[in-house]
Amino acid sequence: MAIALCNGADLTLTSLGRSLPGRAHVKNKIKRVDRALGNTAIHHELPLIQQMLTRSITSLMPFCVIAVDWSGWHDKNWHLLRASLVCNGRSLPLMSEVVPAWLAQNSQVQCAFLDRLHAAIPDGKPVTIITDAGFRTDWFRHISQLGWCFTGRVRGLVCFQLEGSTRWMKISDLQAESTSIKVGYGVLARKPRVPCYGSFYLQKRPSAGRHGKGRRSKTEKEHRSSAQEPWLLFSNVEGLEPHQIMTLYSRRMQIEQNFRDEKSPRFGYGLRLSRSQGWGRLAVLSVVAAMASLVMWLTGYMAEKKQLHRHYQANSEKGRRILSYLRLAGEVLRDRPGIVRRMNIVNMLKKLGNEYSNMVMGC
Template identity: 75%
Template sequence: MAVALTHGADLTLTSLGRSLPGRAHVKNKIKRVDRALGNTALHRDIPRIQHLLTHTITSLMPFCVIAVDWTGWHDRNWYLLRASLVCNGRSLPLMSEVVPAELAQNSDVQCRFLDRLHDAIPKDKAVTIITDAGFRTDWFRHVSQLGWSFTGRVRGCISFRLDGDKKWMKISELEATGQPVCVGYGVLSRKPRTPCYGRFYLHKRPDAGRQGKGGMPKTQREHRSSAREPWLLFSNAEGLEPHQIMALYSRRMQIEQNFRDDKSPRFWFGLRLSRSQGKGRLEVLNMVAAMASLVMWLAGYRAERQCLHWHYQASSIRHRRVLSYLSLAEEVIRHEPGKVRRLNIVNEMKKLGKEYSNMVMVT
């Protein structure tokens, strides 16, 4: 099914069936995909498959910067919690879990998911977890207990107190500038029984200069308000300057691009068109999308090293790659499929591990 997806199929039962390779009739191929999506044995094996995939990828990296985030399913009955390895352009999906909508943003679900992720990653790896403002104090505390670093945004009415100061402060009391600064070391939130300590970093990004229109929907107004607020980041990462913390957090948007790739019928896999129901079927579709994304990312990564991207760029830009790795892989699969057939995933992952530090970290 992942092969069909890399050749242009949508992430729906019938589209995958019509695009499967082989001599069988299309009707039989569609039934084959239907049996795979409803296979209860496969449903039980998905956590183990994700565990092996995560362990294989992370064991080849010198360290791991992992973005974790939620996204809603198109029918709003299910939500997806995903962890992705931050790389260049797009992140690589590692592990995910489909949960009912009523358990979205649940702290216990998040902590259990984090335990699964911790079991899959080699114990000697330094890991930094990046999250948005939806992950609160319980999450940061659990990450610290596992011996990992965290970097997350603080928004809303959460109070914090700097070390050596008796006054609890709110975000609205801070005055941000265009230069990233370290506000200081302190404790987050006065409510939890067990305090969570880290450093606070503040930065106000310059306005983009776009003029909004009246009558915007509620979701758009919320995103607009979030973009205008300064970034107050909370992190326990050691040895990083404020501008490095800000650059690290900005890479969190890679996982949002992954979500768009999975859902959008215009750009990529078109999960929004799927009418499959049930946790098991949705998890199989999500696993197929993750494997296709991994293969196409590595194919595009290899094509760039072979300087094939110059052949597929419409512009005359010669100093950088314009296409994403996924778009580049799509072009190579269409015009030069023989180059993709010789792709060795393990070798490409080893080469990625050698360049990973330069990809992720900002000096």
């Protein structure tokens, strides 16, 4: 099914079936996909499949910067919790969990997901988890207990206290500037029985310069408010300057682009067109999308290394990337469908590991 998705199919049952390779009738291919999506044996093996996929990727990296986030999945009844390896342009999906909407943002679900992720990554591998403002104190504390580092955003009415002070502060009490600064070391949130300690960093991000229509939806207003509010980051990462912490957190947007790649009918795999229902079927689709994204990313990465991307640009720009790895992979696969069969995935992951530090921390 991942092959069909790489060849241009949508992330829906019938589209995957129609695009499967082989000489069987289309009707039989569609039934084959239907049986695979509903196969309970596959459902039980999904955690093992994701664990093997995660280990095969992370074992070749010198360290791992992993973005974790929630997203609505398929429709309003289901949500997806995903961990993706931050890279260049797009992150690589590692592990996902589909849950009912009423369990979204649940602390126990998040901590259990962290434990699964920890079991999949080789022991001793340095890991930094990046999250947005939806993750709170118990999340950061659990990451610290696993021996990992974290960087997350503090927003709204969440209070913090700096070391040596008795005053509890909010982000509105701080004066942010365009230059990133370290506010100090302290504790996050008043109520937790077990305090969570880390350093606070502040910066006023420049405006993106977007001007839309006057009438906006509730979600758009929330995103607009988030973009206008200064970045107050809470982190236990050591040895980095404030601007490097900001650079690290800015990579979190890659996982948002991953969600768009999978759900958008225009720009991605078109999950929104799917009518599949039930936890098992949606979980299988999420793993298929992760596998296809890995193959497409590595194909685009390899094509750029071979300077093939210049043949697919609409201009002669050489100073920056014009086509994303996924878009470039789609263009190359249409012209050279056999390129994936000739690609050595392990060798490409090794090359990625050699360049990983510059990809993540390069400004």
